[in-house]
Amino acid sequence: MAKKEPSYFVPGYHLEFSNHLVDKLLDAIQRAEVYHEPQKCTNFGFHVASPSALKLSAEVKMFILQTERLILRDFQPGHFDAFFATTNDPEYQQFYAEEEMTRPFWQKIFTHILEGTTETPRTSYQLAICLSDGTLIGTCGVRTEDALNQQASFGCAIGRPFWGHGYATEACRALFEFAFTQLSIHRIYADTKAKNGRARALAEQLGMQLEGILRETQFFRGVWWDTAVYSILKNEWNTRKQDADKRR
Numbered sequence: 529m530a531k532k533e534p535s536y537f538v539p540g541y542h543l544e545f546s547n548h549l550v551d552k553l554l555d556a557i558q559r560a561e562v563y564h565e566p567q568k569c570t571n572f573g574f575h576v577a578s579p580s581a582l583k584l585s586a587e588v589k590m591f592i593l594q595t596e597r598l599i600l601r602d603f604q605p606g607h608f609d610a611f612f613a614t615t616n617d618p619e620y621q622q623f624y625a626e627e628e629m630t631r632p633f634w635q636k637i638f639t640h641i642l643e644g645t646t647e648t649p650r651t652s653y654q655l656a657i658c659l660s661d662g663t664l665i666g667t668c669g670v671r672t673e674d675a676l677n678q679q680a681s682f683g684c685a686i687g688r689p690f691w692g693h694g695y696a697t698e699a700c701r702a703l704f705e706f707a708f709t710q711l712s713i714h715r716i717y718a719d720t721k722a723k724n725g726r727a728r729a730l731a732e733q734l735g736m737q738l739e740g741i742l743r744e745t746q747f748f749r750g751v752w753w754d755t756a757v758y759s760i761l762k763n764e765w766n767t768r769k770q771d772a773d774k775r776r
């Protein structure tokens with residue numbers, strides 16, 4: 529189908545859209561009515577919207593970031609089943625305690641995530657990661673845990689069928705760029721089970737440094753688990769960005 533409207537590349541910028549507009553935008557993208565110009569995308573910028581979407585952004589109700597292949601958006605109440613479904617895999621679940629894998633457990637987390645979308649001032653951006661056709665594949669988020677010291681925690685999880693495509697890296701880069709440029713965050717940190725190789729590879733791919741291993745911090749599934757702690761500072765992020773720009 530012919531592409532009708534050029535899209536705008538907005539480096540380091542985010543827009544907020546109403547729920548209705550996001551659905552319209554997803555629909556337009558699906559029908560290829562909104563230009564995608566990957567050559568204009570960088571891993572650190574956002575490629576956003578049609579002119580009509582930009583005009584309507586004044587409605588400002590929903591948060592959205594767009595990357596080359598993904599849309600990161602606020603969760604809506606109707607997303608719970610799709611969200612819960614992403615956790616339903618033994619490989620995904622292996623680093624979580626059994627009680628952390630139940631529907632009530634995730635329901636509680638999901639309610640907390642929804643509450644975060646209406647908080648003022650907003651401190652938590654735990655976003656749904658969607659493919660450009662709207663399929664919900666996982667979540668990533670930054671949470672300002674200590675505003676005074678500009679410290680944010682970070683986490684990411686993707687459904688098993690979508691591993692190995694670089695989606696987590698792509699989503700988290702956009703999220704980090706947003707956090708460091710729009711939220712005045714000085715340090716983003718994450719912890720994961722030391723044995724969670726994929727989560728550690730993701731942290732390293734994002735330029736996070738290993739701060740240390742905390743020994744035997746949790747006991748579940750019959751064994752003690754070590755925790756690996758990673759972080760990245762704003763100046764480190766900016767240096768990586770400049771290096772990436774030079775290479776381009």
Ligand SMILES: CC(C)(COP(=O)(O)OP(=O)(O)OC[C@H]1O[C@@H](n2cnc3c(N)ncnc32)[C@H](O)[C@@H]1OP(=O)(O)O)[C@@H](O)C(=O)NCCC(=O)NCCS
Nearest residue numbers: 620684685686691692693694695696697719720726727730
């Ligand atoms: C942690 C988790 C999000 C990592 O997912 P992932 O798919 O491995 O991570 P990425 O999206 O960065 O993909 C990296 C892989 O995609 C490949 N890839 C393909 N296309 C790529 C691209 N365009 N860009 C980057 N990587 C790409 C990489 O080579 C790498 O492959 P490999 O795993 O064979 O080495 C996922 O394992 C997960 O959700 N686990 C369950 C929940 C969990 O434990 N979360 C962490 C809690 S702390």
